[in-house]
Amino acid sequence: MLLKIDNIEFAYSSVPVLNDISLDLEGPEFVSILGPNGVGKSTLIHCINKILSPTSGAVFIDGKDVKDVKIKELAKQVGYVPYSSNDAFPLTVVDTVLMGRHPHSRWGSLDEDLNIVYDTLKTLGISHLAMRPFNEISAGQHQKVMLARGLVQDSKILLLDEPTSNLDIRHQLSITKLLKNLSVERQILVVMISHDINIASKFADEIILMHQGRIFDVGPPEKVITEDNLRKVYGVASSVIFDEGRPHVILKDALPMEEGDEPRSPAMAEARKAKAAGTTGYKNVPLEKGEI
Numbered sequence: 001m002l003l004k005i006d007n008i009e010f011a012y013s014s015v016p017v018l019n020d021i022s023l024d025l026e027g028p029e030f031v032s033i034l035g036p037n038g039v040g041k042s043t044l045i046h047c048i049n050k051i052l053s054p055t056s057g058a059v060f061i062d063g064k065d066v067k068d069v070k071i072k073e074l075a076k077q078v079g080y081v082p083y084s085s086n087d088a089f090p091l092t093v094v095d096t097v098l099m100g101r102h103p104h105s106r107w108g109s110l111d112e113d114l115n116i117v118y119d120t121l122k123t124l125g126i127s128h129l130a131m132r133p134f135n136e137i138s139a140g141q142h143q144k145v146m147l148a149r150g151l152v153q154d155s156k157i158l159l160l161d162e163p164t165s166n167l168d169i170r171h172q173l174s175i176t177k178l179l180k181n182l183s184v185e186r187q188i189l190v191v192m193i194s195h196d197i198n199i200a201s202k203f204a205d206e207i208i209l210m211h212q213g214r215i216f217d218v219g220p221p222e223k224v225i226t227e228d229n230l231r232k233v234y235g236v237a238s239s240v241i242f243d244e245g246r247p248h249v250i251l252k253d254a255l256p257m258e259e260g261d262e263p264r265s266p267a268m269a270e271a272r273k274a275k276a277a278g279t280t281g282y283k284n285v286p287l288e289k290g291e292i
């Protein structure tokens with residue numbers, strides 16, 4: 001088993017975020033994690049690459065508990081493209097991407113590493129940015145540079161947190177297709193968090209749908225992307241049609257948030273509890289009339 005998640009739980013302070021997550025991903029494939037804001041998608045990825053440690057349960061890569069794997073060793077096995085933030089290092093693009101080679105670096109490997117960096121920049125169509133300062137490029141270019149940094153890590157598992165959120169539709173398509181092809185050509189496991197259900201459905205071998213800090217459904221797109229699941233998990237009415245054998249979602253309406261609805265995330269559950277107690281949930285400040 002390439003990646004095994006064995007019954008993990010995670011809480012920030014005392015607020016539970018992940019419950020009861022178990023997952024077996026056997027080998028090379030392209031997997032997309034979907035789910036509304038705040039359900040724990042990024043937290044789950046952080047438990048795989050040891051940015052966070054699960055409160056209970058364990059994550060195994062090739063049968064080895066990641067708890068016992070040194071960070072530099074883990075970075076050879078697990079590549080990571082973080083959620084695109086405004087943080088930018090005062091480095092050139094080429095130096096930023098070169099950081100991704102760090103787990104493989106050894107005395108005398110710089111030329112080889114630079115060749116890998118330039119090849120990857122070319123593949124992503126951004127080699128012209130190589131010498132530009134990383135903090136002086138557009139959000140979409142920024143995202144491609146971070147993707148390049150993840151790709152040069154040359155790992156057998158690649159985790160990506162919304163890697164196409166700042167890209168236009170053409171680039172969303174081409175990057176997602178590139179990730180799918182990468183899983184086949186390099187025989188690696190690619191796990192991508194996404195909000196674009198249709199693009200995920202078009203390319204993913206498997207979809208993990210998260211809800212309330214749990215895995216709500218998992219399987220091939222045609223099993224997971226259903227009108228019923230989208231209503232329960234996202235609170236939307238939709239019509240799911242099929243295109244080239246893959247489900248394609250046509251969004252109809254955002255359903256009203258009924259009091260009786262299940263909360264869609266642990267955070268929402270907390271907010272509801274606070275509301276029921278007549279507070280805002282923030283330092284027990286009383287709830288103003290009409291505030292949600």
Ligand SMILES: Nc1ncnc2c1ncn2[C@@H]1O[C@H](COP(=O)(O)OP(=O)(O)O)[C@@H](O)[C@H]1O
Nearest residue numbers: 012017036037038039040041042043044266267
């Ligand atoms: N550093 C943090 N400290 C406390 N709570 C956090 C922190 N990061 C995320 N959370 C909370 O954990 C929950 C899951 O967050 P996250 O994993 O980022 O969700 P997603 O990626 O699905 O949007 C949310 O309710 C969020 O507010």
Ligand SMILES: [Mg+2]
Nearest residue numbers: 041042043083
């Ligand atoms: Mg997230």
